[in-house]
Amino acid sequence: MADVAREANVSVTTVSYVIGGRRGNLDAARISNDTRRRVLDAIQTIGYQVNEPARVLRRRRTDRVLLLIDRLSSPYDQHFATDVEDVLNAHGLSLSIVVCPTLDRLNAALDMVPGGLADGAIILTWSFARHQDVLERYARQQVPMAILGAAQPSGFDVVAQDEAPALDAAVDHIVARGHRRIGFIGHLPDQSDPEFRLRRVRARLARHGLAIHDAHIRTGARDRNVAYEAALDLMTLPESPTAIFSASDTGAIAAIWAAHATGRRVPDDIAIVGCGNVDEGRITVPRLSSAGPVSPDFAPVAHLLIERLREPDRTEDRHLLIPWEFVPRESS
Amino acid sequence: MADVAREANVSVTTVSYVIGGRRGNLDAARISNDTRRRVLDAIQTIGYQVNEPARVLRRRRTDRVLLLIDRLSSPYDQHFATDVEDVLNAHGLSLSIVVCPTLDRLNAALDMVPGGLADGAIILTWSFARHQDVLERYARQQVPMAILGAAQPSGFDVVAQDEAPALDAAVDHIVARGHRRIGFIGHLPDQSDPEFRLRRVRARLARHGLAIHDAHIRTGARDRNVAYEAALDLMTLPESPTAIFSASDTGAIAAIWAAHATGRRVPDDIAIVGCGNVDEGRITVPRLSSAGPVSPDFAPVAHLLIERLREPDRTEDRHLLIPWEFVPRESS
């Protein structure tokens, strides 16, 4: 900066105001157009680059938000990252994604937020929903966080999905189709919360006087190949289910492949229903019935965090509900 | 830090050495075990957190590496991120992922590397291969970078994939199966390099006296739904191809769905071959023939960057070649 100042024949203060342009017009106005030009030119010729850490150290603000995600695998990752980033960018913030496959990694990342790694964090909690206590510890340390998932720890702004009605509708639909033996492919044991979807499906089935046999429950819905094996397994059981409910569309599509592989017709021999309403479900044969968000728009999560960054003293949490619907197609 | 020092009755230097533990045993040894304990305790009771930006400002090193990726969508993303992160972590480095859907965003991210955002960058260049000039500009600015992709700009360590032999084998295989009209689903025009795969496939076909009809070329191989439409399109052409080659497994699998949807048998009515050798290709019906990496291990890219960070003055570039193979399965 000193070099630029020398080159442009101004003080470092002036350079700072030109490159920073903080506080809107208040301070921008103090620089004459001529001076600004000279500084900008000097920056060009010198090839000056702002030193971020120094700026952050002084400003005590990073203008950066962390997206903490357990793994990159869901068809939503792309949606989510771009939706959130677009909103953040529009507010002068940038996004860094950190993959945290374990609770340790999540802790490590979160630890550094008050230390100036970022101003706040957005967390996709599928795997961490069981660890609300950990998350709440950070909330108490004033780490601004928004969260998307089943968990609703306090101290957070939470975007939850209103899954229940759609799950119920899916169950009703399957039962109405005459199915009595239902299989379930859920998330891995370390993932997701107390398996909300499984609980809900079971509860709804109970209202029809039905139950899911323990032997008909498998895991790994988020991994195509794992879910495929699980589905094969279920289908070749002696008293095999006539319908499979997967906690993820990815797993459901794998199950369709498994049906094809074993010569079973969908939905006649085996009905299949997924969760998520991903686009891919519209190109399978048959097309996938799925309970999922009405539209995959995750921008609200970013808005929640931005609001929280703007009002650091607010104590009450904001909650948002993304509506779900059940979309019956030909796989059930 | 001053608070910790006061609490522990030591100087800030001592605190610094305890939390930093720099230069291995050289400096770690200077702290007695008793002192270390006291400091650690003080840190606990105070709830002290290192201020990253201050540390980075002073150390002139972030111990962080950026992974720049055009979009999260490939089945490799997960592999890539975890492979790279594991290696980096083992060397005391951490990884931040920044999604750069446009060249502008890539520029913005890269601009901040010399400014202290990160020590170096790893770039997945599928979309940016056409912009070698931009990348080389940063290389000249001493941004340590490793790159995975078709492009081989100078100033970089490059991990390239040895695609050619596998692509050739795939073409030979299709031709041997008697196919003469070949369709191609490539990447979007803004993506990938001068379409290396298309060029190579065409060249190899030429050796068999065959050519790809311009009308049989589509794009969007990385997006399942787009590729699905493209495949449908190709299949319903008057003189439709009897084999479809997709530049991505994702697109090839979408093409299999399209075949199912229109009642075509694979491979009898239409043969389908993809690129990437992703796991998902082993659960489709029929299973997908694919040209791709022998094993999806991306750790070498991280090693390359780490070496470069360790030898900042090295000028010559290192090159690594990930071997590819063609795996014929039942889709062709």
Next chain:
DNA sequence: ATGAAAGCGCTAACAT
């Protein structure tokens, strides 16, 4: 409309 200077929290050279 512009400049001088203090200091953000930390590290590391140097001193003891």
Next chain:
DNA sequence: ATGTTAGCGCTTTCAT
């Protein structure tokens, strides 16, 4: 084995 101190590059208050 431990302490003193000079900055790292920037922003911002206060002065002019």
